[in-house]
Amino acid sequence: MDNSKKYTRIISLVPSQTELLVDLGLEENIIGITKFCIHPNHLTKTKTIVGGTKNIKVEKIKELQPDIILCNKEENTKEIVEACQQIAYTHVSDIFTLTDAIDIISLYGNFFDKQKEADKMIYELKSKIIDFKNFIQNKQSRKVAYFIWRNPWMVAANNTFINHLLELNKFENVYADLERYPEITLDSIKQRKTELILLSSEPFPFKEKHITEIKEHTNNSTPVLVDGEYFSWYGSRLLKAFDYFKELHNRV
Numbered sequence: 402m403d404n405s406k407k408y409t410r411i412i413s414l415v416p417s418q419t420e421l422l423v424d425l426g427l428e429e430n431i432i433g434i435t436k437f438c439i440h441p442n443h444l445t446k447t448k449t450i451v452g453g454t455k456n457i458k459v460e461k462i463k464e465l466q467p468d469i470i471l472c473n474k475e476e477n478t479k480e481i482v483e484a485c486q487q488i489a490y491t492h493v494s495d496i497f498t499l500t501d502a503i504d505i506i507s508l509y510g511n512f513f514d515k516q517k518e519a520d521k522m523i524y525e526l527k528s529k530i531i532d533f534k535n536f537i538q539n540k541q542s543r544k545v546a547y548f549i550w551r552n553p554w555m556v557a558a559n560n561t562f563i564n565h566l567l568e569l570n571k572f573e574n575v576y577a578d579l580e581r582y583p584e585i586t587l588d589s590i591k592q593r594k595t596e597l598i599l600l601s602s603e604p605f606p607f608k609e610k611h612i613t614e615i616k617e618h619t620n621n622s623t624p625v626l627v628d629g630e631y632f633s634w635y636g637s638r639l640l641k642a643f644d645y646f647k648e649l650h651n652r653v
Contacts, residue, residue, distance in 0.1 A: 407514070408490075410467045410469070411467065411471065412451060413470075414454060415473040415476045416440070417630075417635050419440075420441070420636055421505075421506065422471075423444070423637075424637035425506075425513065426515060432448065433461075435451065435452060440630075456481075462485070467488065468489055469492065472491055473493065474494070477493075499565065505635065506519050506523055506636060522637060525640060529639075537570065537646075540571050542572075543596045544572075544575050544597070546575050546593070546597075547574065548598065549604060549605060554585055556585055557576075558577060558580055558583050559577045563633050575594070576593070591619060597622065598619065598622050600625065600626050601629035603629035612624040631646065
């Protein structure tokens with residue numbers, strides 16, 4: 402990283418990082434995004450879409466002449482990162498915890514001369530985290546499974562940002578003995594004495610009809626639809642996440 406260089410033409414291949422850039426006041430500097438960069442929702446109409454998070458249009462990225470490309474180790478493949486490195490300086494984030502999320506906000510503030518805005522955002526986020534920890538401290542721990550995909554059935558397990566936020570919510574992940582995003586069988590939900598089944602809105606868009614489907618394979622587990630963005634998006638989305646978590650606890 403060359404701190405003397407000013408990065409003004411940004412391509413972001415990570416939806417949560419794109420939203421963060423906008424909230425730091427960098428919308429004018431964004432020249433390329435993925436089709437999944439839906440916050441704020443007008444971006445897909447005003448910015449050049451260079452593909453998805455797993456497939457990119459290399460020639461289109463070259464044509465845009467970026468001076469920095471933002472990737473993420475989980476969202477983007479190694480092949481994508483390597484292709485981007487041949488075009489421009491490429492930064493790859495790797496987010497597992499709230500500390501990592503705060504660090505990336507600070508880093509972007511430094512990268513793009515938005516340290517004042519980043520510091521303000523970090524201060525607000527830390528305040529919300531403290532407030533939520535006070536809210537959650539007297540709550541009972543509950544055993545949960547967090548589903549991200551159907552056919553094959555897949556869950557978020559250990560060593561993920563989702564699992565970190567589940568722990569913060571006093572949701573004991575029944576698949577925490579497994580790594581990353583394993584395929585599981587629905588029968589294992591009963592075996593693991595799961596209380597709550599969280600059905601995420603992304604990447605698979607679980608709906609009400611899937612609650613009925615899940616219930617056929619469980620005994621006392623309660624399936625609940627949850628907004629996956631609040632459990633998996635870092636950056637400025639976290640400023641809204643803790644109010645959502647409070648509402649979720651009051652609901653379940």
